[in-house]
Amino acid sequence: MASQIYLKQLLLGPMANFVYIIADPETREAAVVDAAWDIDEILRVVEADGLKLKANLVTHFHPDHLGGQFMGQSIPGAAELLARNVDVKTWIHKAEADYVARIAGLSRSDLTLTDGTEELALGNLRVRFLHTPGHTPGSQCFLVDGRLISGDTLFIGACGRVDLPGSDPRQMYDSLVNKLKRLPDETVLYPGHNYADRPTSTIGEEKSHNVYMRFERMEQFLGAMGY
Numbered sequence: 001m002a003s004q005i006y007l008k009q010l011l012l013g014p015m016a017n018f019v020y021i022i023a024d025p026e027t028r029e030a031a032v033v034d035a036a037w038d039i040d041e042i043l044r045v046v047e048a049d050g051l052k053l054k055a056n057l058v059t060h061f062h063p064d065h066l067g068g069q070f071m072g073q074s075i076p077g078a079a080e081l082l083a084r085n086v087d088v089k090t091w092i093h094k095a096e097a098d099y100v101a102r103i104a105g106l107s108r109s110d111l112t113l114t115d116g117t118e119e120l121a122l123g124n125l126r127v128r129f130l131h132t133p134g135h136t137p138g139s140q141c142f143l144v145d146g147r148l149i150s151g152d153t154l155f156i157g158a159c160g161r162v163d164l165p166g167s168d169p170r171q172m173y174d175s176l177v178n179k180l181k182r183l184p185d186e187t188v189l190y191p192g193h194n195y196a197d198r199p200t201s202t203i204g205e206e207k208s209h210n211v212y213m214r215f216e217r218m219e220q221f222l223g224a225m226g227y
Contacts, residue, residue: 005125005145006030008045009190009199013037013075015064016194020149022142023051024123031055031122033142033149034065034192036077043084055112055120056081057127058092059151059192060136061099066092068104079105091120093131093138116140132179134172135160141180147188148203154180154189156196159212162225173221176213 006023017037023030030051035042046053056078063070067077078090090106094113100106116131128143132153139160142149152160153175162169185204206213215221 005147006049006051007144007147007190008049010042010045011194011199012041013064017064018190018192018194018199020190021045021049021051022122022125022127022144022149023049024125027123028052029054029122029125031057031120031127032081033057034059034151035081036063036065036067036075039076039080039084042081053085053088054122056088056090057120057142058090059141059149059153060139061092061096061103062136062152063103065151065192066090066100066104077104078110082106082110091118091129093140095133095138096136114140130179132175134162134168134175135164136166137168137171139175143183143187146184146186147190148180148183149190149192150180151192154206154210154213155191155193156189156198156201156206157210158195159210160192169222169225169227170218172225173215173218177215177221181207181213 006025008021010019012019020033028051030053035056063075067075089112091112118129120127130141132139132141135152139153162172183203187203189201
């Protein structure tokens with residue numbers, strides 16, 4: 001039986017970012033998640049595997065996921081991808097639209113703004129958008145075929161930082177406990193960075209072993225995060 005999903009995890013850049021390519025293996029329609037650091041390599045994989053890139057899905061606006069200026073460094077990302085494939089829009093949550101032009105140099109016409117209720121069709125696949133604020137106001141995860149691409153919301157054994165501009169520890173607790181924790185245990189977790197001893201986990205494993213998903217009250221979580 002042929003696989004129902006194409007999913008490739010690429011480790012790119014000095015910050016151990018995971019970039020993902022997801023596609024319908026039959027129609028070859030594809031999306032890239034958090035295209036940054038090495039656009040040539042991303043497009044090389046797309047071309048080598050005969051995929052038709054339809055969208056750039058961005059988990060949040062930080063330059064290591066979106067591209068743009070960071071501490072005097074220019075990180076290739078969405079703008080470079082658009083320059084190579086003008087039909088590919090960058091899908092980002094509407095709460096982060098104002099950051100995008102300043103950080104990555106994209107215009108509103110380059111974007112598809114989301115609100116966490118969307119489903120993107122890639123052939124027979126459906127990519128469901130989940131708004132999971134906390135790390136940033138518009139952080140979003142992508143759920144497809146029993147797999148969760150979680151950006152910097154949920155890591156293996158950890159969660160994203162909540163001490164950065166735009167972060168909110170209360171929203172992070174809500175996203176972890178009232179949204180992601182409620183997904184089926186068998187949901188496979190694909191994080192935004194290679195911060196663990198393995199590249200994937202499951203929601204069930206994180207519920208059992210990730211302390212940030214085990215607090216019963218928000219006050220406990222806030223205390224653990226230093227608030």
